[in-house]
Every structure is written in structure tokens, then in C-alpha cells.
Amino acid sequence: MTPVSVAIRRARPDDVDFLVELVTHEDVEPFLAAVRAKDRDAILAEVERSDSDPEAYGVFVIEADGERAGTMRFERANRRSRIADLGGLAVHPDFRGAKIADTAARKFQVHLFDDLGFHRVQMEIYGFNERALRHAERAGFTREGVRRRAYWRNDEWVDGVLYGMLDDELSER
Numbered sequence: 001m002t003p004v005s006v007a008i009r010r011a012r013p014d015d016v017d018f019l020v021e022l023v024t025h026e027d028v029e030p031f032l033a034a035v036r037a038k039d040r041d042a043i044l045a046e047v048e049r050s051d052s053d054p055e056a057y058g059v060f061v062i063e064a065d066g067e068r069a070g071t072m073r074f075e076r077a078n079r080r081s082r083i084a085d086l087g088g089l090a091v092h093p094d095f096r097g098a099k100i101a102d103t104a105a106r107k108f109q110v111h112l113f114d115d116l117g118f119h120r121v122q123m124e125i126y127g128f129n130e131r132a133l134r135h136a137e138r139a140g141f142t143r144e145g146v147r148r149r150a151y152w153r154n155d156e157w158v159d160g161v162l163y164g165m166l167d168d169e170l171s172e173r
Contacts, residue, residue: 006103008111011047011059011071018061018068019043027093031129034153036088046073055116062091062104069095072108074121082119084112089132105139113167120166126151127159136163140171 011019022028023038037043043059050059055076062070070091077083086108091101112118125132127146137143141163149157 005065006069006100006107007063007066008060008072008104008107009063010050010054011061012051013044013047015061015068016040016044016047019047019059019071022071022090022092023088025093028090030154031126031132032090033087034151059088060108062100064095064098064100068092069100070104072104074108074112076118077122082117084116084118084121086121086123089135099138101135102138105135109140109165109170113170118167120164122162122164124160124162126153127161128154133161136161140169141165142169 017040020038020040020043023032023036023043029038037046046057046059049057050073056079057073057075059073060071061068062072071088072086072090073088074084074086077085089101089105109121112121122144123136123141124147125136127133142165144162144164147160147162150160151158
């Protein structure tokens with residue numbers, strides 16, 4: 001499937017059922033943070049927080065040709081140094097293979113740097129998540145290090161791979 005257009009927007013309450021289905025999907029859930037919200041009430045609370053504090057927190061929906069295809073989020077990690085933690089990037093399996101995540105990530109980076117004024121965006125990816133590691137590098141992030149066997153996930157200790165990007169490193173504006 002090759003989408004004609006990819007867009008991102010803040011999640012709304014009417015997106016919650018889609019988000020629950022996405023983050024609990026058997027081909028998605030094993031790759032997301034174990035502590036991530038996965039039930040309807042918790043995800044609705046996150047969507048409401050995104051709406052009430054949009055400069056510090058955001059839950060976004062990725063759309064492909066106007067259809068919900070995925071999600072991603074950010075949270076301000078440091079106000080003074082203008083750092084945002086990114087996470088929760090998930091694309092529904094029906095939309096994989098068309099580089100939707102790459103296009104959405106670039107739009108998200110522009111929003112975070114240009115619209116919200118962040119200086120640095122950073123994320124951590126489970127070391128076993130080869131698809132996400134390749135995506136991070138395609139999306140322009142620099143691999144900054146590894147937290148060795150830092151997380152208990154899927155019944156074993158796994159690495160967390162750290163990535164970052166600075167506002168002056170964003171190549172597409």
C-alpha cells in the first residue's frame with residue numbers, strides 16, 4: 001500500500017478506540033514500552049492531557065490518505081534546555097512497508113522544532129526492535145549510546161538504544 005498523503009494531528013477522544021486496538025495488537029504490543037498505557041481509560045487520559053497541555057505533551061495520530069494508520073507521542077523532558085522525549089511510534093501492520101513512519105517522523109520533527117521550539121528531541125528503542133532502529137537512522141537521528149540490559153521485556157533483559165537529534169540537524173523543513 002502506497003499512501004498518497006501522510007499527515008499527523010493531535011489525537012482526539014474519538015481516536016481512543018483506534019489507539020487501544022493499535023497498541024494492543026499482537027504485532028505491535030511486544031515492541032512498545034512495557035509501562036505504556038494500553039487500556040481505554042488510560043489512553044483517554046493521555047489524549048485529554050495532550051489537549052490541555054499541548055506544549056509539554058502530545059499524543060498524535062498518523063493518517064495515510066485520511067485513514068488512521070498509527071500514532072506517536074512526545075513529552076517535554078527539560079523546559080530550560082528545551083528537550084523532548086519521543087516515543088510510542090506505532091504503525092498498524094496493514095500500513096507497513098510504505099515508509100509512512102518515516103514521513104510522519106519528519107513532519108513530527110518539524111512540528112517539535114519549529115512550532116514548539118524544542119532544541120533537542122531524543123528517544124530510546126529496545127535493542128531487539130530492528131525495524132525501529134532502522135527507522136530512527138532513516139529519520140535522521142544519531143545513535144548516541146546503549147543502556148546495556150536495562151529493561152526486562154518479553155521475559156529477558158534487553159538493551160535500550162539511545163538516539164537524539166538537534167534542531168540544526170533537521171534536514172527537511
